[in-house]
Amino acid sequence: MTGSKTLIELDSTRILVDCGLFQGYKVLRERNRTPFPVDPESIDAVVLTHAHLDHSGYVPALVRDGFRGPVYTTPGTAELCGVVLPDxxxxxxxxxRHASSGRWSSHRNPTPLYTAADATRSLDRFRPIGFDTTHEIARGLEFTFVPAGHILGAAGVRVSVGGRVVHFSGDLGRASDPLMRPPRPLEPATVLVTESTYGDRLHADEDPEAVFGEVVRRVAKKNGVVLIPAFAVGRTETILLHLSRLRDRGELPDIPIYLNSPMAINVAAIYERYPEEHRLDAREIERMYDLATSVHTVDDSKLLNLRGGPMIIISASGMLAGGRILHHLVAYGSDRHNAIVLTGYQAGGTRGSALLGGARSLRIFGRDVPIRAEVVAMDSLSAHADADELLAWMGAVDRPPEAVYVTHGEPAAxxxxxxxxxxxxxxPVHVPEHLQRVGLGAHQATVSAPPPRR
Structure with missing residues (x-):
């Protein structure tokens, strides 16, 4: 369900809808290192649905390897990418660096897929376009962003190709999301390309504040530490919102809360600039961020690992793929008095997915770390529409599409x-294969060679 990219070709024009990193299973991550299926220089434009790395995270590599066109996003997505991509x-x-110094990599000289400098340079290609503003890329090829909920700036993309409309759902939000406004209802399109992250399941019918309160009270009584891995964009804000409401009602123990994610701290100001996209007012945002002590420096982050409980640490990344949360796992994951709260989707092949599957040790920094802490999964916090919500969003359209392509999901979903x-x-609906080509006129699910590099 990661690494989202769709290439659209019309005559001599090529545009790429989303440009995401593959994450999770190694067989998928290795695709990030293979030559791009088409010459990056031959792509005329990139259109991003939103800022999460599985949709935007390959942009720095594409630009480094020769892409010279514009990257079109909503204003909110452009600002978030300005934080997310360099990070x-x-x-x-x-x-x-860790792999090289610890000598736990299978490569003699481990190198990053791209650097922070590559990411910063790629930001020069970004061109913000507002919602509901039609932009022409070439004659007969234009696109429009429509609100998708999910996170700040997230959009569905309606691409008109020779008079036929292809609607890309992007990641679809939820009507009941406590943070974001609901997605725009689907309008008629020739073809629908839909995500399927939760295509085989429904979100748990639980009160997230009740679950948070119960876990924190239980762990605090044991002087334990609650670790909350959280995506810095969207999920951290939702967690802080629920915790602040609990604190306001007196249902949260008076223990310190630390926000150990510089990226999440930087994102807060961006949310304040786009009040029309979310449900929070300035006062509620202020209360959320006043709740937690922000941790900026690496040294202060290391001190948390010496402090001990009781406390709550919110830190990226949400699927335990990297970042400061891994150091906290090494420090606190082996203690039965502590808890790890997983707050969203865990892609296959990630440490978060392993924990959900019952793993009692995780490979971190080249060694196996025992996990004895309580593991709590809170699926109700997801910002993705579940299967029923996706079907309801599709089924309300006035005129059905001629074809649907189901993407961005694990095979079962x-x-x-x-x-x-x-x-x-x-x-009519299909699940396309990697590198499959589809003719817009025929809508036949045929597998063929990838388009030539030119």
């Missing part, structure tokens, strides 16, 4: 959603 480059460099669309909506 990604820094973490890739840090991972390579994508195929389960495909089957439900066929059975419940009676629409």
């Amino acid at each position: 990604s480059g820094y973490l890739l460099e840090e991972e390579a 994508a195929d389960t959603l495909r089957a439900r669309i066929k059975r419940e909506l009676h629409w």
Whole structure:
């Protein structure tokens, strides 16, 4: 469900919708290192649905390797990418340094996929376009961003190709999300390309504040530490919102809360600049961030590992793929008095997915770290529409599409959603393969060679 990229070709024009990093399983991550299926220099433009790395994180590599066109995003996505992409480059460099110094890499000289400097240079290509503003890339090829909920700046993309409309859902948000406003209802399109992250499941019917309160009170009584791995964009804000409401009601123990994510701290100001996209007012945002002590420096982050409980640490990354949370796991994961709260989707092949599957040790920095802390999964915090919500969003459209392509999901999730669309909506639907080509006129699910590099 990672590494989202779709290439659209019309005559001699090429645009790439999303440019994401592959994450999770090694067989997928290795695709980040293979030559791009088409020459990056031959791509005329990139259009991003939102700032999460599985949709935007390959942009620095594409620019470094020759892409010279514009990267179109919403204003919110452009600002978030200005924080997210350099941070990604820094973490890739840090991972390579750790691998080299610890000698736990299989490569003689580990190198990052790209650097923070590569990411910063790629930001010069970004061109913000507002929602509901149609922008022409070439004659007969234009696009429009429509609100998708999910996170700040997230958009569905309606691409008009020779008069036929392809609607890319991007990552679809939820109508009941406590932070973001709901996605725009689907409008008629010739073809729908939909995500399927939660295509085979429904979100738990639970009160996240009740779960948070119970876990924190239980762990605080044991003087333990609550570790909350969280995506710096979207999820951290939702967690702080719930914790601040608990504190306001007197339902949270008076223990310190630390926000150990410089990126999440920087994101707070961006949310304040786009009040029309979320449900929070300035006062609620201020209360959320006043709740936690912000940790900026590496030295202060290391001190948290010596402090001990009781306390709450919120830190990236949400799937335990890297970042400061790994150091906290090494320090506190082996203690039964502590808890690890997983607050969203865990892609296959990640440490978060391993914990969900019952793993009692994790490979971190080249060694196996025992995990004896309580593991709590809170699926209700997800910012993705679940299977029923995806079907409801599709089914409300006035005129069905001529074809649907189910993407951005693990195989089971994508195929389960495909089957439900066929059975419940009676629409022609396919799950495309990696590098599959589809003719817009025929909508036949045929596999062929990737487009030539030119």
